[in-house]
Amino acid sequence: MENFDIAMGIVRVTEAATLSCSRLLGKGNMDQVDGAAVEGVRFAFELLPIKGRVVIGECAINKSPIMYIGEKVGQWGDGQKEYDIAIDPLDGSILVAKGRPNAISAIAVAEKGNIFRAPQIYMNKIAVGPKAKGAIDINADLYTNVKNVAEALNKDIEDITIMIQDRKRHEELIKEARKIGVRVKVFGEGDIAAALAPAFEDTGIDMLVGIGGAPEGVLAAAALKCLGGEIQGKLLPNDEEQIAMCLRAGVEDINKTLTADDLIHGDDVYFAATAITDSDVLKGVTYKGDVAYTHSVVMRYKTGIIRFVDATHKLKKSMIHINNNFSI
Numbered sequence: 001m002e003n004f005d006i007a008m009g010i011v012r013v014t015e016a017a018t019l020s021c022s023r024l025l026g027k028g029n030m031d032q033v034d035g036a037a038v039e040g041v042r043f044a045f046e047l048l049p050i051k052g053r054v055v056i057g058e059c060a061i062n063k064s065p066i067m068y069i070g071e072k073v074g075q076w077g078d079g080q081k082e083y084d085i086a087i088d089p090l091d092g093s094i095l096v097a098k099g100r101p102n103a104i105s106a107i108a109v110a111e112k113g114n115i116f117r118a119p120q121i122y123m124n125k126i127a128v129g130p131k132a133k134g135a136i137d138i139n140a141d142l143y144t145n146v147k148n149v150a151e152a153l154n155k156d157i158e159d160i161t162i163m164i165q166d167r168k169r170h171e172e173l174i175k176e177a178r179k180i181g182v183r184v185k186v187f188g189e190g191d192i193a194a195a196l197a198p199a200f201e202d203t204g205i206d207m208l209v210g211i212g213g214a215p216e217g218v219l220a221a222a223a224l225k226c227l228g229g230e231i232q233g234k235l236l237p238n239d240e241e242q243i244a245m246c247l248r249a250g251v252e253d254i255n256k257t258l259t260a261d262d263l264i265h266g267d268d269v270y271f272a273a274t275a276i277t278d279s280d281v282l283k284g285v286t287y288k289g290d291v292a293y294t295h296s297v298v299m300r301y302k303t304g305i306i307r308f309v310d311a312t313h314k315l316k317k318s319m320i321h322i323n324n325n326f327s328i
């Protein structure tokens with residue numbers, strides 16, 4: 001299969017997840033939106049001529065309708081190449097259930113063995129775009145990071161804008177950021193979309209800081225690697241069992257600073273995302289009559305190509321239809 005087709009193939013996966021769940025926007029049912037996104041993903045993967053194996057999913061065991069770790073996706077035809085798949089069919093289920101911004105469907109693909117099997121635990125993260133690459137250190141305090149990023153971006157500290165997830169665990173961090181004098185953009189859910197934002201200058205966002213899911217950190221790392229930005233992460237196991245999960249994932253030093261290359265190795269790395277609801281980088285899906293409009297970004301590390309894909313889906317005619325009455 002041509003590489004270009006992998007990029008386009010994975011956009012179809014995130015588009016399918018988006019189309020499948022987005023008509024359930026605001027209906028208050030998280031399980032339903034999650035299930036719909038997963039059905040869209042599975043449907044679109046059937047069209048992909050690869051041997052894909054989910055290494056980052058939503059669950060370690062097969063609890064349909066969840067994308068589980070170890071799940072085989074793609075056609076698994078003779079001669080097809082094997083790939084690791086990291087997938088979040090819907091990052092921010094509650095956002096779709098409640099009709100709030102920042103929900104995306106995201107996927108990362110790398111050659112077999114090249115995606116860090118992140119355990120389902122928290123990770124401390126710091127991320128910036130290409131111009132601030134080299135200016136961050138997750139082991140330094142917030143002020144030092146802000147100062148260095150401001151210098152790299154040739155901005156005043158007061159003009160630096162930071163994304164922080166609205167969580168109790170971040171109360172001190174938010175207080176500290178306000179004391180330093182930066183602009184703080186607090187978001188509810190969806191830290192993959194938030195991590196992408198600093199890599200696109202016109203979002204006006206300079207950094208993401210704070211604690212979110214480790215699997216989401218891997219997906220963000222794939223994107224930032226392709227975009228030339230930087231992410232650093234530290235796993236945060238909170239008990240013996242979570243430490244054991246880290247060890248099983250091959251992390252012997254829990255304190256290790258994980259870089260994008262630690263989280264997703266090699267050159268053959270792809271990332272795609274489609275917005276379900278509006279985010280800083282991508283506009284969410286809209287409907288007009290029987291037509292749906294989706295907005296996606298797809299990128300490949302090896303070539304450095306970043307494509308924005310705006311698609312028009314004639315729902316009666318072609319793509320994923322609502323409520324999992326699929327046709328293509």
Ligand SMILES: O=P(O)(O)OC[C@H]1O[C@](O)(COP(=O)(O)O)[C@@H](O)[C@@H]1O
Pocket residue numbers: 090091092093094167188189190191192211212213214216
């Ligand atoms: O909700 P928590 O426990 O603070 O976890 C943070 C994680 O939750 C999310 O906001 C949403 O994840 P889900 O879609 O799985 O609910 C992630 O983007 C983030 O990494």
